[in-house]
Amino acid sequence: MFKGSIVAIITPMTEKGKICCNSLKKLVQYHIHNHTTAIVSVGTxxxxxxxxxxxxxxxxxxxxxxxxxxxxxxxxxxxxSTYEAITLTKKLENSGICGCLSVVPYYNKPTQNGLYQHFKAISENTDIPQILYNVPSRTGCDMLPDTVVKLSKFNNIIGIKEATGDLTRIHKIKNHVKKNFLIISGDDITALDFMQLGGDGVISVTANIAAQEMSKMCFLALKNDFISARIINQKLMPIHQALFLDPNPIPIKWAAWKLKMIQHNTLRLPLTPLSKNTQIILQKALKQADIIP
Known part of the structure; x- marks a missing residue:
């Protein structure tokens, strides 16, 4: 269920900053049509x-x-806040979700034991499958492989989104967890290499605007056809790179708006509109990948 191309979907907003359900429905239908494996709703x-x-x-x-x-x-x-994470999780029981993505606590910079106790407490308060999310560039805290291995012992902790870009993490985790524990990339730039080393897929930003291409690339990779997958990946590489020239999700929201996938390019402060220079680079990348003519 959670292998292949999973989209970290943007949250479209109206011009006044409210949630835009019309655009959200359109995005969900786009991912269904283009065979995205799953949608992460309200991730980072x-x-x-x-x-x-x-x-x-x-x-x-x-x-x-x-x-x-x-x-x-x-x-x-x-x-x-561990309490807040538990509250958010429990509120969604019986809601129809298939799992939760839970990011490493940001700003607090907990110890490895603090991280273990945080995710242990969440796990013990719900039956919903949990996917850990390690992104030290955004949280200021790195959950080390040994901690992941310890947490993998809990039945409802089913995997990790690893967004360090460190490909050595795959074997450090994979060699010590149960066979069905998911190891998913959180970095579009290195995702294909990640899968070639044994990863199960990617939770992707690029998939917001290139769902079909990301889906096909991951399908081929899971079939061990890395030659064909790499052709697609190389075509998408300028987009992978351009989408992180300004802080995520600023570029991806601009691109989705430019492609008329959402009605408004609305962000909430402290996020501000995409810089003019990055607009030029991203538009060029979209043309190179044949996303726009």
Missing amino acids: TGESATLNQKEHHYTILSTVEFADGKIPIIAGTGAN
């Missing part, structure tokens, strides 16, 4: 940090409704 790419709890919950439930059982929905439920 979905601007979870600037949505209040009511909006957070509403957006996830709306995504589930629009999916109508045709694509699995993974809810972003991470927080730097």
Whole structure:
């Protein structure tokens, strides 16, 4: 269920900054049509940090409704407060989600034992499958492989989104966890190499605007056809790179708006519009990948 191309979906907003359900429904249908494996709703790419709890919950439930059982929905439920992460998770029980993505607590910089206790507490308070999310460039805290291995012993901790870009992490984790524990890339640039070394897929930003291409690339990689997969990946590489020239999700929201996938290019402060220079680079990348003529 959670292998291949999983999209970290953006949260479209109206001009006044409210959740835009029309655009969200359109995005969900786009991913169903283009064979995305699953959708992460209100992850960090979905601007979870600037949505209040009511909006957070509403957006996830709306995504589930629009999916109508045709694509699995993974809810972003991470927080730097253990209590808040548990509350977000428990509120979504019996909601129709298939799992939760829970980010390493940001700003607090907990010890490895603190990280273990945080995710242990979440696991013990829900039956919903949990995917850990390690992204030290954004959280300021790196969950080390030994901690991941310890957490993999919990039955409902089913995998990790590893976004360090460090390909050596795959074997350090994979060699010590149960066979069905998922190791998923969180870095589009290195995702194909990650899969070639034994990873199960990618939770992708690029898939927001190139769902078909990402889906096909991951399908080929899972079939061990890395020659064909790499042809697609090389074509997408300028997009992978351009989407992170400004902080995510600023570039991907601009690109989705430029492609008329969402009605408005609305971000919430402290996020600000895409710089003019990056607009030029990203537009060129979209042309190189044949996303726009």
